[in-house]
Amino acid sequence: MKITVLSENTAGAGFLAEHGLSYLIEHNGNCLLFDTGASDVFLKNADKLNLDVPSAVDTVVLSHGHWDHGNGLQHLHGQKLVTHSKSFIKRYRKGNDSALAFIEENSLVVITGCSHSGICNIINQAQIVTGIQKVKAVMGGFHLKKNNEQTHKTIQFFKRLGVEEAYPSHCVELEALSAFQREFNNLQVKTGMEIVI
Numbered sequence: 583m584k585i586t587v588l589s590e591n592t593a594g595a596g597f598l599a600e601h602g603l604s605y606l607i608e609h610n611g612n613c614l615l616f617d618t619g620a621s622d623v624f625l626k627n628a629d630k631l632n633l634d635v636p637s638a639v640d641t642v643v644l645s646h647g648h649w650d651h652g653n654g655l656q657h658l659h660g661q662k663l664v665t666h667s668k669s670f671i672k673r674y675r676k677g678n679d680s681a682l683a684f685i686e687e688n689s690l691v692v693i694t695g696c697s698h699s700g701i702c703n704i705i706n707q708a709q710i711v712t713g714i715q716k717v718k719a720v721m722g723g724f725h726l727k728k729n730n731e732q733t734h735k736t737i738q739f740f741k742r743l744g745v746e747e748a749y750p751s752h753c754v755e756l757e758a759l760s761a762f763q764r765e766f767n768n769l770q771v772k773t774g775m776e777i778v779i
Contacts, residue, residue, distance in 0.1 A: 583609040583686055585693070585721065587775045588627045588635070589619030589654070591752055594774035597630060598623045602650040603695060603723060603752040606633065609684055614641045615661070616682060617695055618654025625657055627773050636661075645695025645722075646679050650752075681722070683708035690714050691779050694722035696753050701725070702739045719779045721749035721771075726758035733758045737765050747779060 586606040593599035602619030606628070615635060618624055628635045636658060644652050644665035655663070666680045681694040681704045692708050694701060701724040709715055720740065726733045740748055750762045751771035762768060769775070 583607065583684060583691060583779050585777045585779065586628075586631065586633065587751075587771055587773050587777070588615075588624035589617075590771055590773045592770060592772045594772035597627045597772070597774035599773050600650075602654070603645075604651075604654060605693065605721075606635065606639070607682070607684075607693065609686075613638050614643055615639045615658075616643050616693060617645050617651040618642065618658065620650045620653045622654060622657045623773075624654050631774065643680070643682060645681065646698070648696065651695050679704070681708065683712055685712060685714060686718060686779065688714065689716035689718040691719045692717060692721070694720075694724070696723040697725040702736060705739075705743070715743075717743045717745050719747035719749070720745055721747075721751070721777070721779075723752035723754060724750045724758070725753045726750070727755045729757040729761045733761050737761060741765070749777060 588606055589602045589604035591601055600620050600623045603617045604619040604624035605616040607614050607616055641662045679698045684691040690708055692705055694704050748762055748766040748768055749771050
């Protein structure tokens with residue numbers, strides 16, 4: 583599977599960045615858009631990669647209704663939208679998070695937007711829904727801020743599961759990013775990156 587980072591807090595060379603998240607996901611011949619970021623940045627970055635997102639994608643998955651994940655929807659037309667039934671209710675802090683779980687060679691690849699309900703809880707739910715315990719990779723916003731006990735326990739949880747690849751992004755601040763990098767030797771997620779899992 584290939585994940586192209588179209589919108590992210592950190593810019594790759596020659597690409598735009600914003601506080602937001604958008605991934606183009608290609609898996610088993612299917613192409614979908616996971617979140618749309620805060621503006622049309624995802625489309626501008628896609629153009630730089632010679633990707634025609636409106637033509638290539640017929641399904642958009644919205645993780646939750648916060649502006650930095652869904653405001654880019656106004657720049658798309660005609661795609662099927664898959665999201666939680668409460669994504670568009672008025673809220674200011676908490677949200678109903680949805681995530682994706684892909685089955686790749688009898689293991690899971692979990693992709694999340696912001697993990698407001700906790701990245702460990704999201705992974706556990708993916709295991710329950712799919713019946714698969716092995717987790718190969720986890721990518722997205724883990725909603726961790728500091729190099730503190732919460733971050734350490736999350737890393738320990740990943741290690742106990744045997745997670746091979748971890749790609750924290752978007753709502754993970756520098757201290758927590760550094761802690762994950764030391765444990766998983768992952769690259770920092772930036773706009774324009776293509777990650778093959």
